[in-house]
Amino acid sequence: MRPSVLVVTRDKDISADPVVAQLIGRGLQVARFDVGDFPESLTQAAYLIPGRGRWTGSLKGAHRDVDLSTVRAVWYRKPAPVGIHPGMTETETQWATAEATAGLGGLLAALPDAHWVNHPDRNKAADHKPRQLALADACGLTVPESLLTNSPERARAFCHSNRETGVIYKPLTGGPGRQSGEPVALWASTVTADQITEGVARTAHLFQVRVPCAYAARLTVVGRQMFAVRIDTPTGSSAVDWRSVHDHLAYTRIDVPDSVADGMHQLMQTLQLVYSASDWIVTPDGVWTFIGDLNPNGQWAWLEQQVDVPISEAIAEELAKECC
Incomplete structure (x- = not known):
């Protein structure tokens, strides 16, 4: 049977569409499901036969079925939570939700030959800013001096001692x-x-x-490939976070310094991620500073609409390499 790529995301995830099209264009069999379809419109029937060391069986959706033995890659995008029947009591709903999550999630996690982009357990472990900052520093990347606290006194002292450069919350x-x-x-x-x-x-x-900012940068990593985009806010804007003026930004594709690429590859390896999108501040002196915003499932599609960054193609290529 032909190898399959399993795409796990919401039905209306338009960011997934170009990747799915790329995969189909490569002649691959693609099965797209949403965790939110389970168990109402997604059926799993998996069997563990002693001596085989793996589950066999199928996932059957409203529009597509997939033989689990053919799955070679899983793209875990942004699925909805499991969709439990609304007619249950609160206690029944809590139990059914836990069982459904453990059952479907456990089955997917047990696929022995699958290449994940990214495994949900890796996403969860990576999605903590304090850990990201510490690991980035250990990997040789430049990070800002930071304070994590619930003490008003410590916060005031930190702001006071850095009043000349400024402090960001x-x-x-x-x-x-x-x-x-x-x-x-x-x-x-x-x-x-x-x-x-x-x-x-x-x-x-x-x-x-606060880090002196010449411009912001968005760095998307797919396997060994890196795509960096310079993000400029409008002239005269006092915005600290470019997202607050999202409709008025200018974009330019730029190169990634070797030292940043080396440190980022090391960070990705440490976090056991295949994909990430991270935000950086580039100083007037050209120093790239990692500010603790690494999203293991971050958006990229809007960048493809602005500049020539073939991220969808790179994701499809990463998924397809296990199917050849």
Whole structure:
């Protein structure tokens, strides 16, 4: 039977479409499923026969079936949570959700010959800014002096001692998500000692010494390939975080310095990742500074619309290499 690539993502993930098209164009068999389809419209039937050392069987979806023995690569994008039937009690829902997650997730994790981009366990382990910063530093990359604290006193002292360069507050996650039904995002922003309130004591906060910025850079890594894009904010803009002025940015493809490439390859190997998208500050002196924003499942499609960066092709190539 022909080898298969399993694409695990949401039905309306338009970023996955060009990669799927690339895979099909290479003559590969592609099966696309969403974890959210399970168990309502996605059926698994897997058998462990003693002596074979592996599960055999199939996944059957509304539009495509896949023989598990043919899966050679898995692209784990951004699937929805498992979709449990709404007619259950709260206790039943909690139990069914846990069982479904462990059952389907465990089966996928047990695929012995699959090349993952990336394995969800690796994504979860890598998605912690404090760990990223420490490992990046250990890999020889430049990082800013940082403070992780819930102490208002320590935060004020950090801001005071770095008042000449300035201090940035960075959220450790994307923000609260929604408030009163409306999307809410937190951006990196400058902060001074007199702006630190006792509210800092209520959760963890990350503060960093502000790095002089000539421009920002987005670095996408796919296997051994790297794609860097310079991101310039509008002239006169005081935005610290370029995402806050996303509709007014200018993009230019640039080269990655050898020292950054070497350190990044080492960091990717340490985190056991195949794919990542990370954000950098490049100083007027040309020093690339890793600011602790490495997303193991970060977006890239909007960059392909702006500049010539064949990231979709590189992802397809990475998945396809195990099928040849």
